[in-house]
Amino acid sequence: MKAANGRLFFRGVHLRDKKSLSSAAAAEALAPVREVAIPLSQHIGKPALPAVEVGEKVKRGQLIGKADGYVSANVHASVAGTVKAIEARSDGRGGNVTCIVIERAEEDETEFLPPLNDPSAEAVLQRVQDAGIVGMGGAGFPTHVKLKPASPVDTLILNGAECEPYLTCDHRIMLEETDKIVRGAKYIAKAIGVTNIVIGIEKNKPDAIAAFESTDLKVVALKKQYPMGSEKHLIYVCTGRKVRVGKLPADAGVIVQNVATALAVCSAVEEGKPLIERVVTVSGAGIETPKNLICPVGAPMAALAEACGGIKDGAVKFVAGGPMTGAALTGLAGPVTKTSSGLLFLTAEETNADEPTNCINCGKCADVCPMHLMPMQTAFFTAAKEYENAEKYGGVLSCIECGACSYICPARRPLAQMIKTAKAELRKKK
Amino acid sequence: MNQTLILSTAPHVKTARTTKTIMLDVLIALLPATVAGIVFFGWQALVMIFLSLVSAALTEFVYYIVQNKIWQDPKGVCVKFLKQFDFSSLVTGLLLALVIPSNIEGWYMPILGSVFAVAVVKMLFGGTGKNVVNPALAGRVFLFISFALMMQYPAPNFGALLDTTGDVMTGATSLTSGLAGEGTLSALDLFLGTGVAGCIGETCKLALLAGGVYLCVRGVIKWYLPLIYILVTGLFAVCLEGFDFGAFLPSVFGGGLILGAIFMATDYTTTPKSTLGNVIYFILLGLLTAGLRKATGIEVVSFCILLMNFLVFLIDKAIPARPFGSVWKKADKKEGK
Incomplete structure (x- = not known):
């Protein structure tokens, strides 16, 4: 049509x-990785409960994490192999998350629905x-x-x-x-x-x-x-x-x-195939050859960087997800999850990260806010810990956290971050 | 992998535009008016502009040293200062020079004005973005009040003041004589600034408008805000003169309205935050300007802008955010909220 x-x-x-x-890079499969660490919490809601034990042999597609309650999601093995550990592993963003670590076996047995x-x-x-x-x-x-x-x-x-x-x-x-x-x-x-x-x-x-x-x-x-x-x-x-x-x-x-x-x-x-792999864009000026990779869930991010020819010297920021809403990474220890859409290696030129200066009240944040909010008001009242005023004059609770305000701010103020703070504080009070 | 990684919350990319580039844009936009001022008023204007710029920048530098208590390591101080210097003092200095007459008797006046504008009006309140009123205008009014005699009618080319008789002394920018049809200057003269008396930067409207267009194209100011101010002033003046449309062009092109509307009133820090607030602000400003001009018979654009600067906070307080997808309050009740 x-x-x-x-x-x-x-x-x-x-x-x-x-x-x-x-x-222009067609999606290609990531070369098999030695082991995957599949987080039990890759979704909003309760983490899944482990359904396998250490030492157990699992097939590709087998259920390894059972949804805990209604608002939760099943987790499946993305490679065939042996469960090596169920332990807290780095999520790459500075936190830890419980993962089921599977060591890949040579033969690729699958068990789909x-x-x-x-x-x-x-x-x-x-x-x-x-x-x-x-x-x-x-x-x-x-x-x-x-x-x-x-x-x-x-x-x-x-x-x-x-x-x-x-x-x-x-x-x-x-x-x-x-x-x-x-x-x-x-x-x-x-x-x-x-x-x-x-x-x-x-x-x-x-x-x-x-x-x-x-x-x-x-x-x-x-x-x-x-x-x-x-x-x-x-x-x-x-x-x-x-x-x-x-x-x-x-x-x-x-x-x-x-x-x-x-x-x-x-x-x-x-095909009865559970959600065990997804396409991840590896891009940015800090990577040799940007690619779109079909990755099994749980694959270490370092493997993705390697598959794309390695990281260039100028990369100063690693980002999981998109540049506007993704999370900055502390390193490449974390795994690919069901929601990883991108892995970006950004250079200083791309990030334009400077120290924040005074707000000059230019109003550009309000000009770009798709929700018609007043980010500068929110930031002003959040700095003063007046969260009710931040909602009244800034409209914080309607924020979709797209990051447009921080992107445009000529004074480099962390507006989106302050809005998130105000939102969290307001939710706490309710 | 032995490199330092930057960690921060999203977003991870930012626009290349900073406060510094915005201020640079304003300086570029002021260039035509500056050149026109120098062409019309000669080397005296050039000296004024130079003194004002240098003293404004120096004031900020000295303030920076005192504020941070750095006495040693002069080279390091300069590097640090230049790193955080955002050109806003230069904008203040240049604007101040453009709103004083070129032949005032005292080279110290632009210096005094700049020091007052930068040190007292801006830096004491916390620097760029924290000032309550427009620094350049505050500097001008400071001079105006302190040196009333000198600033009053020093020469034919100070036309910011209007007189009721169309006296030669105040030059031909005289609004009221223009309104009465006694003026010898055509609207075109007023527009180009040829033979018009006035402050250094305010006479050539063509140059000012060129700068204004540049600012609009670069997205520094919103085109409709100065337009609202200028139109409201002109139309309200027409109303006050008993619907005599002959008063429109002289009141728009006379005095410092165009300079004030494009470069002074649109100063980010001293305007409301929301679009609605800004529209209200500029309409009120226009009404106030035309009304006070009529009532006092002198040019009052700078005073009006300063006055309105104090209302900004109240306007902001009156306008709550209205997110995308809001419904008006009445509809809310109908839905049984």
Whole structure:
């Protein structure tokens, strides 16, 4: 179907996307790693409980972590081998996370779930839950929870905006796995009982738009504007509906799923393959050859850097995820998780990290805030520990933490960080 | 891997634009007006501008040394100072030179004004971004009040003051004579600044507007804010003159309105934070300027801006944030919230 032009949302920021570094590199499989450390908590909600013991032999795709409660997700072995340890390992961001460490065996035995043929809505939902699928855009909210909305929905939006600079993992799968994404979207649509499926893609990926125009999904071509991939903004530009403050997308009758999640759903339904691998973009000016790698969950990040030719001397910042919302890494000890969309090696020139200076009240943070908030007010009141005023004048609680304010600040003030502080303090009081 | 990694919260990339580049943009935007001032008023203007710039920068340097109590290691101090120097003092110094007349009898006046503007109005309050009022305007008003006689009517080319008779003494910028149709200057003369008396930088509106366009294109100021100020002033003056549209052009192009609107009133620190607040601020500013001009008969743009600077905090306090997806309060109640 011919792509329709998306609406525009007011404000937001235009970023240099730097996607050309890796957008032409077809997704390739990471060379087998010696061992993987699979975290039991790769999602929002309770960590999974270990379902295997140390010394046990596991097959690829076998359940090794069982979801603890409803808002939690299963974890599966991403390689076949022996469980070497269940211990706290570095998550690469300065914290520790309980991991199941599997040493890879030579023979690759797999144990997937039984494939489903023309499944019912309940069967799809059950499969999504069994396969441990979580939102792969970054938040990692368990998908089976999201697919049972409290209010009736009539539209499914596939998020192919990929508005973060550098990242091209969604771009590559949209090109390479177009049909599987479409089928995955249809399974999801069936599970939630809607027929209206829309896919939103930013205009800096014309080949992806063209690929989906040949399918029967409704394609919306979006302006390149950050944060176009934010759920609330994507809903607005695709359907014209606004998600009210404090409400969920389902309250506007919409469910948004990432294209990578749709792909995972398709694999889970048709092949019975749980969520054990994903495409990770390794990019930045600090890496030799930027690539898109298909990595097993739990693979050490150092292996990814090695597969891309190694780190250049000028790299001063390692980032897991996108440059706007990702996490800075203390090193490469951490594992790839279900939500790792990127691994970036940034040089000083790219980060522009300077010491913060006085706020000059230029208002640029408010000019770019997609939620129409007042970040400078929040920062002002947060510094004074007046969190109620930060909410009243800054509107902190509506912040989507996109980081546009910190990006644009000429005084280099850590606005997003102060907003997060204020949010945490306000939540504590409630 | 033996390298230092930077750790911080997201986002990890930042725009290349800093406070320094913004201030540099303002300096570039002021260049046409500066050149025009030097062309019109000669070497005296050049001396004024030079003294003002140098003393403004020196003031900040001395303040920096005193504040940080660094007495030894002069070279290290200079390096440190230059590293954090953001050109805002130079902007203050240049703006101050542009709003004083070129032939005031005293080379010390721009120096005094600059020292007051930078040390008292800006640095004592905490430096860039912390000043309550516009430093350059405060410096000008400080001189104006301190040296009333000298600043008053020293020569034909000080036209910021208006008189009721269209007297030669105050030069041809005279607003009221223009309004009465007695002025010998056409609107074009006022626009180009040819033969117009006034402060160094305020006479050539063409140069000021060119700078304003540059600032808008570079995204330093928002184009509609000075426009609101200028239009509201002009239109309100028209109303006050009994709907005589002949008063529009003289009141817009006369005096220091254009300079004030583009470079003074838009000063980030002394304007409200929200867009709505800014619109309110500039409308009020326009009304106040036209009203006070009519009431006092002298040029009051600098006083009006200073006055309004004190209202900024109140305007900010009156406007709560309204996030994307908000509903108006009434609708909230209907939904049973």
